[in-house]
Amino acid sequence: MIPQTEVYKKQNGYIRNSILILIAFATAFFPRILHTSGAPAIINFFHFAVVPLVFGIVITTTRVKDKNQISASKAILVGLLILLIVMTASALLNQAGLINVFLAFMLLAEPFLVIVAIMCLPFSPENFKRFRAWMLGFVCLHIFLAMSQHFLMGYLYKGFMTMEDNVQGVFYLSGAGHVVGASVSMSFGLYYFVSAKTSPIWLRCSMFCAAFLQLLFADAKQVLLVFLIAWLILIFIKVTDIKATIQYLIAAILVGYALVWATQNLEQFSAFAVWIRPDIYAPDGAATVLKLGAFRIIPSYYKSPLNWLLGLGPGHTVGRLGGWMLKDYVSLLKPLGATIHPASEAVWATWRGSWLDSSLFSPLFGWVGIWGDTGFLGLAAYLYLAYILWRRICLDDFSKFMMLTVMIFGFIFTQMEEPGYMISIAILIGMRWQERHISMRSHHRSSYLVTDADPRIEMSR
Numbered sequence: 001m002i003p004q005t006e007v008y009k010k011q012n013g014y015i016r017n018s019i020l021i022l023i024a025f026a027t028a029f030f031p032r033i034l035h036t037s038g039a040p041a042i043i044n045f046f047h048f049a050v051v052p053l054v055f056g057i058v059i060t061t062t063r064v065k066d067k068n069q070i071s072a073s074k075a076i077l078v079g080l081l082i083l084l085i086v087m088t089a090s091a092l093l094n095q096a097g098l099i100n101v102f103l104a105f106m107l108l109a110e111p112f113l114v115i116v117a118i119m120c121l122p123f124s125p126e127n128f129k130r131f132r133a134w135m136l137g138f139v140c141l142h143i144f145l146a147m148s149q150h151f152l153m154g155y156l157y158k159g160f161m162t163m164e165d166n167v168q169g170v171f172y173l174s175g176a177g178h179v180v181g182a183s184v185s186m187s188f189g190l191y192y193f194v195s196a197k198t199s200p201i202w203l204r205c206s207m208f209c210a211a212f213l214q215l216l217f218a219d220a221k222q223v224l225l226v227f228l229i230a231w232l233i234l235i236f237i238k239v240t241d242i243k244a245t246i247q248y249l250i251a252a253i254l255v256g257y258a259l260v261w262a263t264q265n266l267e268q269f270s271a272f273a274v275w276i277r278p279d280i281y282a283p284d285g286a287a288t289v290l291k292l293g294a295f296r297i298i299p300s301y302y303k304s305p306l307n308w309l310l311g312l313g314p315g316h317t318v319g320r321l322g323g324w325m326l327k328d329y330v331s332l333l334k335p336l337g338a339t340i341h342p343a344s345e346a347v348w349a350t351w352r353g354s355w356l357d358s359s360l361f362s363p364l365f366g367w368v369g370i371w372g373d374t375g376f377l378g379l380a381a382y383l384y385l386a387y388i389l390w391r392r393i394c395l396d397d398f399s400k401f402m403m404l405t406v407m408i409f410g411f412i413f414t415q416m417e418e419p420g421y422m423i424s425i426a427i428l429i430g431m432r433w434q435e436r437h438i439s440m441r442s443h444h445r446s447s448y449l450v451t452d453a454d455p456r457i458e459m460s461r
Contacts, residue, residue, distance in 0.1 A: 001373065006024060006134060010263070011062075014200060016058065017058045017061065017062075017117075017120075017121055018121055018127060018130075018131050020054045020057060020058065021054060021058070021114070021118060021121070021131075021427075022131070022134050022135070023050065023054070023056040024047065024050050024051045024055075024117075024423075025114075025135070025138070025423055025424075025427060026109070026138070026452070027046045027047040027050045027051070027297060028047040028051070028419040028420050028423045029138060029142075029170060029251060029420045029423070029424065030170055030300065031044045031046065031047070031420075032044070032168075032170060032171045032172065032173075032177065032420065033145070033169075033170045033171070033172050036173050041329060042332060044329075045329075045332070047110070047419055047423075047449060048102075048103065049064070050111075051062055051106070051110050051113055051114065051423070052106070052113060052152055054117060055113040055116065055117045056079065056167055057112070057156070058117040058121070059073075059116065059117065060120075060208070061266060062120035062121070063122070063274055064119075064120050064122065066437075069110045069119055069120075069391075069393075069437075071180050071402075072119070072388070072392040073116045073119060073120070074114050075114055075388045075392065076115070076385065076389070077116065078383040078390055079112075079381065079384050080112055080113075080385065081441050082381045082384065083105065083108065083109065083374075083378065083381040083382060084101075084105055084109075084387065086310065086374055086375075086377045086378045086381050087101050087104060087105050087373075087374055087378065088101055088312050089310055089315060090310040090312075090313050090331050090373065090375065090378065091313055091314055093304070093306055093307070093310050093313070094307075094310075094311075094312050094313030094316060094341075095292050095339065096313035096314050096316060096336065096339050097315075097317060097337040097338045097339040098337060099319065099333060099336040099337050099338050100309045100313065100314040100316075100326075100338055100339055101314050102320050103315065103321050103325065103333075104204070104314035104315050104319065104373060104374075105314070107319070107320055107321060107419070108370070108382060108417065110419060110422065110423060110426075111422040111423055111425065111426035112385060112389070112426070114423050114427060114430065115272075115299045115389070115393060115426045115429060115430045115433075117430075118426075118427070118431070119393075119430065119434075120428030121434070123434050123438060124438075125438055126332060128431075128434055128435070128438060131431075132431060135188075135427060135431070136188065136192060136207075137400035139185065139188040139424075140186065140207075142169040142170045142181065142184065142185060142364075143169065143207075143210050143214055145169045145209070146168065146169035146181055146182075146185065146214045146217070146218070147173070147213070147214065147217070148168050149166060149168065149169070149172060150167045150214075150217040150218075151422040153166060153167075153384070160445070161173075161260055161441075162219070165177075165178045165179065165218070165219070166178070166237075167181070167214065167217045167218040168180075168181045168218070169181040169185070169214070169364070169456065170420070171420060172196065173186055176413055176418075177402065177414065178218035178219070178220055178358050179218070179220045179222060179223060179335040179413070180415060180418050180420065180421045181214065181218065181220075181416065182214055182218045182220035182222070182223045183223050183226075183405070183409070183421055184222060184420070184424045185211035185214045186211045186212065186215060186227065187208075187402060187405070187425060187428060187430065188207075188211065189207050189208040189209075189210065189212070189449040190208060190211075190398070190401075190425070191212030191428050191432075192204055192207045193205070193207070193208045195398070195432070196368070201342050203441055212276055220358070221358050221360075221395045222359070222412055222413075223307030225360075226403070226405050226408045226409055226412070227405060228252075228255070229262075229295045229404075229408050230404035230405045230408055231248070231252055231401070232252060232392055232405050232406060234248065234400060234401050235249055235252060235396060237400070238397070242312055244397075256387050261338055264385055270362050280318040282358070286355075286356060287356055287361050290350065290351060290354055290356055290361050290363055291361055291362070291363055292363070293347060293350040293351070293363035294318050294347045294363045294364065294368045295368065296369075296371060297343060297346050297383075298311075298312065298317055298318075298347070298352070298368075298372045299345050301341070301342070301346075306377060307375065308375055309375045309376055310374060310375040310378070311372055311373045311374045311375035311378060312372060313339070313341065313371065313373060314339070314373050314374065315339070315340075315341075315350060315373065316339070316341030316343060316344065316370075316372075316373060317326075317341065317343050317344060317347070317369060317372030318344060318347045318348075318363065318364040318365070318368055318369045318372055318414075319364075319366070319369025319370065319372070319414060319417055320369065320414040320417035321373075321417075322340070322341065322344045322369070322373065322420065323341075323344060323347075323348070323364045323369065323370075324414070326338055326340050327340075327344075328343075332444070343372070345374050347363050347364060348364070348415050350363055351363050351364070359412065359413040360412055360413075362412070362413050364413070364414060365410065365412055365413050365414060365416075366410035366411070366413070366414055366415065366417060367410045367411055367416075369414060369417070370382055386407070389403060390403060391427070393429060394429060395430070395433070395436060396432055396436065398428075399428075399429045399432045399433070400434055402425050402428055402429055403425075403429070405425075406425055407420070438458035
């Protein structure tokens with residue numbers, strides 16, 4: 001029999017690790033608004049140190065024994081190692097700085113590290129509820145801030161963005177913070193609606209409606225578009241399950257019809273019809289030409305056939321690092337040996353001043369950034385990681401839906417490398433995995449108790 005003091009120490013250690021994960025999340029979720037409030041710019045980089053540190057503590061103290069869990073975690077870590085090797089080779093080929101490799105790798109790797117860390121926590125149902133309550137509390141604060149920004153915009157408005165773009169919650173003020181903020185709120189609103197089965201239906205609906213109101217106030221049209229596309233893809237994936245497919249299809253048709261009607265009849269939804277212009281999406285249309293600009297420009301800087309395999313180097317093209325961070329934080333990163341490539345500015349020049357100023361048409365987006373920086377090998381390594389996550393971790397419709405939204409956002413802007421958004425999605429996928437795991441443990445435990453029961457008791461029943 002294990003002594004009570006030993007049990008307490010183990011449980012206390014697990015609780016401490018879950019708190020560390022909450023702290024790691026907070027370092028990626030809140031720095032934007034803290035920076036806007038006067039904190040130094042370096043606060044935006046704390047999570048690059050905190051997340052790997054917390055990951056290291058959790059995996060070195062875990063006592064997980066489940067073979068499938070260990071196997072999935074090892075597969076993710078092997079995939080991350082492959083990605084790091086490719087990035088390092090790309091940096092050597094293109095003479096990119098070491099800091100470029102570290103930051104580019106962490107921008108892509110952090111969500112996977114967080115998921116593995118959450119999987120390594122043997123939550124009890126009570127501890128998991130506390131962890132989920134903290135996460136929901138963070139997001140409710142975010143939604144509250146976004147609502148406050150909307151109603152106080154007369155006092156808070158910053159003229160370099162539209163009033164709607166200023167509705168950003170904890171991502172205030174950042175370039176695409178209104179889209180990122182609405183994405184996080186909608187994702188958590190949907191999570192709470194589908195997972196909190198013991199909560200009153202009015203409360204679950206209220207949180208989702210609050211998230212949807214934030215989306216409307218922020219005029220984050222692309223978030224709704226991404227969610228609808230992900231939903232349709234999920235319907236086609238579920239086609240083998242006839243009952244689920246029919247249910248999803250009917251719901252999609254009803255929601256689609258309601259949105260079309262709303263854009264034509266309600267002023268609050270009129271902004272969603274702004275980009276319904278088929279001519280700009282033709283093969284030679286303005287939107288198509290602008291969106292695909294990076295695919296024409298980046299290869300023009302290749303100096304070797306190896307560039308097709310390894311790209312132009314981490315941070316040298318149009319990912320989050322090369323497109324924004326190296327320019328915005330040049331005073332911090334240049335002394336550390338950061339390198340910049342002219343391909344980034346060349347792609348920016350095609351978009352700067354364009355009348356298609358929505359991020360929906362940006363030639364700087366996640367998938368082209370991975371390909372541009374690390375070539376087809378880097379893209380293959382990242383897709384391998386995504387495949388592992390899809391097959392081994394995303395075991396329910398909600399997790400698959402969340403992953404689909406990330407992959408679709410990767411075709412729009414650099415949100416796939418936004419730490420606050422990506423770690424939020426990683427937490428959601430990890431929590432859904434834990435809910436499934438806790439449910440399976442409870443089922444096995446109850447089955448064991450029935451099987452191991454005293455036969456005389458069973459006969460008396």
